[in-house]
Amino acid sequence: MNRPIQPTYTLDKVGEENFALNLGPQHPGTHGVLRVVLHMDGEYILQADPVLGYGHRMQEKIAENMTYPQALPYVCRMDYLGALSYNLAWVLAVEKLCQFEVPERAEAIRVIATELNRISSHLLWWGAFLLDLGGFTPFLQALTDRERILDILEEVTGSRLTYCYFRFGGLPSDVDEAWLTRVLDFIKEFRDRLPRYHDLVTGNVIFHHRSKDVGVILPFDAAGYGLSGPILRGSGINFDVRKHEPYSGYDRYDFEVPVDQNGDCLGRYNVRMAEIEQSLRIIEQAISAIPEGPVRSKVPKLIKAPEGEVAVAVETPRGQLVIYIVSEGGKKPYRVKYRVPSFANLSIFAKMAKGQLLADALAILGSLDMVIPEVDR
Amino acid sequence: MNISLLSVVGYLVAIAALVGLNAVILVWLERKVAGHMQFRLGPMEVGPHGILQTLADGIKLVSKQLVIPDEADKPLFLLAPIVSLVPIFAAMVPLPFSETVQAWELNIGLLLIIALGLLNTLGILLAGWGSNNKYALLGGARAVAQILAYKIPLLICVMTIIMMTGSFSLRDIAIAQKDTWNVLYQPILFIVYIITVTLETNRSPFDFSEAESELVAGFHTEYSGMGFSLFFLAEYSYMFIAAGLATVLFLGGWHGPWLPGVAWTLIKIYSIIFLMMWFRWTFPRVRIDQMLSFGWKILLPLSLINFIITAGVLAL
């Protein structure tokens, strides 16, 4: 079928002045191939219809046609900014399905790597959000620090973006003392540099005016739309998978779940900034208490899963990711379902954008921290 | 007054050279400033420290095909960059660089520059309308809405200075500051002036009509090659004029110790331009309605109060 997708819409106000504006699929403000059809009255948005699917790769179907290890690199390519969380979710799901043991040292390293990944994702979001608001320097300031995280992660995983580091039953390779010291050095330096972020942006009066009371999500809506991650916490609901359904040994670490009651862009901003600091704390604790021992338990070379189903939830930088696997036995899963956070988070955009100025709508979209390939899968 | 054709041509060539050279330097400077403020180096490859990069880019832009969208209003589309650029040649005329270096001493030079500054907006509006692109149109409309916010405070700023000097001639204003620069009398006014001028030249944090993350490239979304470079030329030339005006109005024109007058003028002009670049690479963009309320609620009262106080002080 060659018919273009026609979004269904009803306009509240129909008149000569209204027009439809195609925001995307190529637009600097949509962070990827997202298209939003905006119905505008001058600068005001009457209705926003996100049109998805430009980056649809049938990730679930691919996973169903692959053996469990083969699906691993694909999973990490959904959310390219938080690849390790996806990596972790998949290995956790298969480990739970097949009841593989994971050594404690491997768990600790997993936590360190995932939290570093989370910081790098938040940093990129920080820069991109400011880019949406029109500030360019923050973007590159965040990138310089993110680059150092990428260097650190590259040293253990071998890649810079779409990491594929965790394996069933542990890790393919151990980390050494030098790497851990390097991480600690980074944390120290980064703590010194964090005030710069706050000086440049958090206190800035223009930024304040652009983000305060813009795009308010009420807690009721946040829960109703199935939002998760910093967006949910920015609306005053305290829910973090790491805290409430701990996996991979998160219950061993002492950290807080930052919550902001305002529900606006500034609230989400504050939550993410606080999360960066909490992640630093988690990493420090994980490194100081890292146990010795092997990093991979005995796992059969050919993985045949027993019959059954399993669901695993993981807190990615963007929210709650659930991987649900149904197995009929054998080397391949029968059905795989990804519940991705960005998809649910995007669902509230149409509601929030209504009646806003174009500039605000883009600020809202930026504050939602979209990764479009994750939405489209 | 005795103007020969030859001298007119001579001045025009000199101004054209100044406009071109200024743009080449400013584009390079902007990229360098941006680079170093963002832990980068900026252009490094063409020439020492990339000084010739703009030239290379310019040649590339000029040699590119001029794409005119099918649905565009062709005459307007082609006219817009020219409308933006041409007034600059006129606006440069009364700008004094030193006691002697000035294209033509006009006794209403200040008014001329202020009036011609508005034509830039016309160019943007034409571009926005002519390209038949919704983003461009929004950009053009924003540029017009913007005038409301900055023109009145700007005029009041200028009026205050005129009141202090008693002349519309830029040369007289500069001469009057021989001993003390106006900025020492009017620091707040100077800040207001810099803000309004940032608004007038469409520079971040007030770059509504380009607003990269919102409107793709705003009014020049559809322009490529030559049209795009003309807009660029115009933007940087307006910056130059605005900074030149600030120099004359507040920073004492060519007055300064040791160095010759022209050098002082250029130093002051480029410092102010650097300040505007510094703004651009530091701040996020203001929202358009916030800018309007900022113009009416803060800039206007500030400049008015200043005006009244100045008038009172002068009357005493």
Add this chain to the structure above:
Amino acid sequence: MMECCYIKEVVKGFFSLCTGMRVTMGNVFTRPATVQWPRESAPLPDRFRGHIMMLADDATGYPKCIACTSCARNCPSQCIIVTGKKPEGAKKKMADRFELDFTKCSLCGLCVEICPVGALDFSRDYALASYTRNDFTTMDLLQELGSPF
């Protein structure tokens, strides 16, 4: 009181802008993070993943691969083609053709991990560029190694 708050806001806002400008000016005087590639390059970590390459047997200089095809079977993207035969007089098979379709490879490393004789490794070759994609659809990994055939 309102006016007082209002003016305070304005002044506070003004100073916040100055703080921001201080930060960017500070940036100017920090060392840039740029690495002037290709004149200099950033260090490559040991575990860097370039395209996969075939290791040579130290003793013979021939490829280590025994053509068991488990890498080809395990590759999620099916980008390895390997065939082998027995050289005359040898007991084990040896690869006579090992092609990698690098355009499909996701650099996941499953092949490297699965290989029973450790014949594969990641190269450290990252500056790959070519005028045709054919150069990467069939990369002959055996090319630079000796061959018994």
